[in-house]
Structure formats: structure tokens, C-alpha cells
Amino acid sequence: xxxxxxxxxxVEYLEGSKLGEKVRDILTGKNEIYSLNLTIAExxxxxxxxxxxxxxxxxxxxxxxxxxxxxxxxxxxxGLFHMEIRSKIKNFGLVDALILILARELNAKxxxxxxxxxxxxxxxxxS
Numbered sequence: 001x002x003x004x005x006x007x008x009x010x011v012e013y014l015e016g017s018k019l020g021e022k023v024r025d026i027l028t029g030k031n032e033i034y035s036l037n038l039t040i041a042e043x044x045x046x047x048x049x050x051x052x053x054x055x056x057x058x059x060x061x062x063x064x065x066x067x068x069x070x071x072x073x074x075x076x077x078x079g080l081f082h083m084e085i086r087s088k089i090k091n092f093g094l095v096d097a098l099i100l101i102l103a104r105e106l107n108a109k110x111x112x113x114x115x116x117x118x119x120x121x122x123x124x125x126x127s
Contacts, residue, residue, distance in 0.1 A: 001029075001031050001032070001109065002031070002032045002034070002106055002107060002108035002109070003026055003031055003032070003033055003034065003108055003109050003110070003111050003124075004033075004034045004035065004036065004068075004099055004102060004103050004106070004108050004109070004110045004111070005023065005026075005027075005033060005034070005035050005039070005065060005110075005111045006036075006039060006096075006099055006110055006111065006112045006114060006117075007039045007042035007043050007046065007095075008112050008113045008114045008126075009023045009111045009112055009113060009126055010023070010035070010039065010043045010057075010060070010061060011043060011046050011047075012113065012126060013027070013060070014043070014047065014052065014056070014057055014060060019113060019126045019127060022111075022126040023111060023126060026111055027064050032066075032108075033064060033065040033066065034065055034066050034067075034068050034102070034106060034108060035061050035065040035066075035067055035068065036067075036068055036070070036095070036098055036099050036102055037067050037068065037069055037070065038070070038095050038098065039061070039095070039099075040058065040061055040062075040067065042095065043057050043061060044057060044058060068102055068106075070098060074098065074101050074102060074105060075098070077101045078094070078097040078098040078100075078101040079094075079097075081097050081100065081101055082094050082097035085097065089116060091116075092116050093116065096114065096116050096117065100117070100120060100122060103122040104122065108122070109122055109123070109124045110122050110123045110124065111124055111126060112124070112125060112126065113125055113126050113127040
């Protein structure tokens with residue numbers, strides 16, 4: 001199966017929480033794992049605020065997933081989607097829109113605990 005792991009799920013994994021165990025199970029299975037390049041920035045920011053190891057976080061993402069870049073086409077689709085979804089979900093983030101569009105492009109599921117993904121068929125919740 002193909003998965004995109006979002007920052008929520010990566011943080012749980014890095015913290016070694018019960019929810020993070022679900023992420024670990026996906027990572028150790030025979031799955032194709034992706035992370036959006038902007039997810040690295042989100043995770044590093046969170047880890048630094050919590051005084052964790054930036055290098056461990058960075059290496060965990062890079063060694064356990066293929067880091068997907070934002071192509072101009074994905075950026076265009078995500079911008080249009082973001083504008084549309086913001087009329088329904090006021091604080092829906094642009095990175096979340098990028099992840100959703102990437103999931104659709106890759107025919108992947110999003111491993112998350114982020115409530116913003118509620119109602120999207122691409123989302124698999126670890127919570």
C-alpha cells in the first residue's frame with residue numbers, strides 16, 4: 001500500500017507514543033512511504049520547540065520515506081483546492097491541501113491524526 005505520512009503522524013512516531021506505534025507498524029510493513037518536503041519543515045519546527053533531536057527527526061523522515069517535491073502542477077491544483085476548501089473549513093492549511101493533492105496524484109492514503117482531514121477518503125487516522 002502507498003502512504004503519505006503527515007507531520008502529526010511523524011511527531012507521534014518520533015515521540016514513541018501509542019499512536020506512534022501505529023505509524024511504526026506502517027513503516028515496517030511492505031508499504032511505499034512518502035512524505036511531502038514541507039512536512040520536514042513542520043516536524044523540525046515542532047521538534048525544536050520541544051527541545052528534541054533535530055537530526056534524529058530529519059534522518060527518520062529521510063530514511064523511512066521518499067520525500068516528494070512540490071511540482072508546479074501540484075502547487076496549482078493545491079492552490080485551487082485550498083481556496084475551495086477554505087470556504088468550508090476556515091483554518092484548513094495550505095500544507096494540508098498540498099498533502100491531499102499529492103495523495104490523489106500518487107493514489108495514496110494519508111496517515112494522520114489531524115482533524116482537518118476528517119471526511120476525506122484519503123485519510124487514515126491513527127487516533
